Amino acid sequence: MNITLKNLTRYYGKVLAVDHINLEVRHGQILGFLGPNGAGKTTTMKMITSYLAPSSGQVLIGDINVEENPDEARRHIGYLPENNPLYQDMFVVDFLDYMAALADVPRGEINRRRDEMIEVCGLHGVRHKRIAHLSKGYQQRVGLAQALIHDPEILILDEPTTGLDPRQIIEIRELIKQIGREKTVLLSSHILAEVEATCDRVVIINKGRLIADGTAADLRMQLSKGERYRIQVANRKIEEVEHDLKKLPNLQSYKVLDAQQNVILLQGRRDVEFAKDIFNFAVQQGWILTLLSPEQTKLEDIFIQLTSEN
Amino acid sequence: MNKVMTIANKELNIFLDSLSGYVILVLFLGITGFFTWLSANNIIFVGQADLMPFFSVAFWTLFFFVPALTMRSFAEEQNSGTLEILLTHPVSFSQIVVGKFIGDTLLILIALAFTLIYYLTVALIGPIDHGATISGYIGLIFISLAYISIGIYASSLTRNQIVAFLIAIGIGIFFQFIFQILASISSGSLSELFDFLSFNYHYQNFARGVIEIKSVLYLLTITILALSLAVVNLNSRRYK
Numbered sequence: 001m002n003i004t005l006k007n008l009t010r011y012y013g014k015v016l017a018v019d020h021i022n023l024e025v026r027h028g029q030i031l032g033f034l035g036p037n038g039a040g041k042t043t044t045m046k047m048i049t050s051y052l053a054p055s056s057g058q059v060l061i062g063d064i065n066v067e068e069n070p071d072e073a074r075r076h077i078g079y080l081p082e083n084n085p086l087y088q089d090m091f092v093v094d095f096l097d098y099m100a101a102l103a104d105v106p107r108g109e110i111n112r113r114r115d116e117m118i119e120v121c122g123l124h125g126v127r128h129k130r131i132a133h134l135s136k137g138y139q140q141r142v143g144l145a146q147a148l149i150h151d152p153e154i155l156i157l158d159e160p161t162t163g164l165d166p167r168q169i170i171e172i173r174e175l176i177k178q179i180g181r182e183k184t185v186l187l188s189s190h191i192l193a194e195v196e197a198t199c200d201r202v203v204i205i206n207k208g209r210l211i212a213d214g215t216a217a218d219l220r221m222q223l224s225k226g227e228r229y230r231i232q233v234a235n236r237k238i239e240e241v242e243h244d245l246k247k248l249p250n251l252q253s254y255k256v257l258d259a260q261q262n263v264i265l266l267q268g269r270r271d272v273e274f275a276k277d278i279f280n281f282a283v284q285q286g287w288i289l290t291l292l293s294p295e296q297t298k299l300e301d302i303f304i305q306l307t308s309e310n
Numbered sequence: 311m312n313k314v315m316t317i318a319n320k321e322l323n324i325f326l327d328s329l330s331g332y333v334i335l336v337l338f339l340g341i342t343g344f345f346t347w348l349s350a351n352n353i354i355f356v357g358q359a360d361l362m363p364f365f366s367v368a369f370w371t372l373f374f375f376v377p378a379l380t381m382r383s384f385a386e387e388q389n390s391g392t393l394e395i396l397l398t399h400p401v402s403f404s405q406i407v408v409g410k411f412i413g414d415t416l417l418i419l420i421a422l423a424f425t426l427i428y429y430l431t432v433a434l435i436g437p438i439d440h441g442a443t444i445s446g447y448i449g450l451i452f453i454s455l456a457y458i459s460i461g462i463y464a465s466s467l468t469r470n471q472i473v474a475f476l477i478a479i480g481i482g483i484f485f486q487f488i489f490q491i492l493a494s495i496s497s498g499s500l501s502e503l504f505d506f507l508s509f510n511y512h513y514q515n516f517a518r519g520v521i522e523i524k525s526v527l528y529l530l531t532i533t534i535l536a537l538s539l540a541v542v543n544l545n546s547r548r549y550k
Contacts, residue, residue: 012550049398050397051397052548053549072400074398079394079398081391081394081395083391085391085392085393085395086390087390087392088390089328099399101312101313101316102313102396102399103399103400
């Protein structure tokens, strides 16, 4: 089941929070929704789950319009809201049963589904505990179990790993990946590593607008200026190297990283095979290269660059 | 209907699973018990086998205790964010409001059921007017329904339970005595109107053994009105 957003817009009073977003998330995709705090991620998710009404535009779940037929849409959506709100006074088992009943799981199926969720989310040891007495990691699992209990085709997860320790983060990510294979998952985060680790596709949102869309690798390609290489020349002085570099084809800019060791960072132009150029040039100049290694543009750099441009 | 009862059941269980439900129950029974049996105007002092002292104190205790019970219903859900998981399930606003209303009503019914002990005790002491007692209880139940729905509405307005409690008391105070005072200082049809708006006026009838259709309808109207306002208010949150 796909999620389709058409010109989705939301104002809070006069403040524009989400600005004409168009987006389609396909079945089997894990889409990472990335943006700085206050970019409109949570507002968009609240509109998809019909907690908030859009100011204009539409949300379609499959071909169900969320505003026209909210109950039908909600049956297909599992939602883990920001900060994972839970009924702290309830017992894990009771809470899951309650959520299952509200989500239209048939009465006869509730026990089976709940036990399945306890299994999948690793809640076995805590099933008869009060939610308030669980650690944050376990609470997050309960939140996920709640979102999954009616076996929804669509999963909306708003910052699912906030506040967890590194080991718990890895566990939750693995769980999401495993679940995400048969579902459409929309996951928001302001942590890039998270999105890179879990998602097939990344969408960057800033000030309510979509500003980039693609796989993490795509985004790097699209948005970095060109390939970058770190080189080290063993048999020349740094001044000589700098002098000769002016003749290197397709070089956009360079930066001396270490003048003693002759380590230089070269920035190539876009859409060229810059590594070959460097190699051929080195041969021609008689340089002994002791280092020629590609430098990855970090997604962080792209993110900061994009969100500060807008 | 199924989901309404699911919600009602959960609400009731939260009370019965936690200390707060019992604190409210014990306080309610303690206060009504004290004024019925031990205080200056108690049943024994009056010297008649009737429950009039109980009914007048119960009327006042409900005025305070119902808001204490209902204040958490939506305020807590808004404060903790659980309203978001509730409202993103295939459940309508009215199902949620009515579910919570039924849950709270059941707890009040349990509290009132405990006071039947007073009734049985008095009935053993002397000849009691069974008709008036039964209609008095019916009156208490209808007054409770109105206060519960006012409390639920108040709770839907804020994320702070104390504020919800105060709003409920603030609205309740009109029905509890401001209308009555206005009736006593005005005259003619205006006075009659204020009298009719006051819960006390209707309650007196119930306590004397008179069940008037107009009283029942009036209290039910207040109940339905307040519950509808809560639904409208929850729905309007989606557009804020």
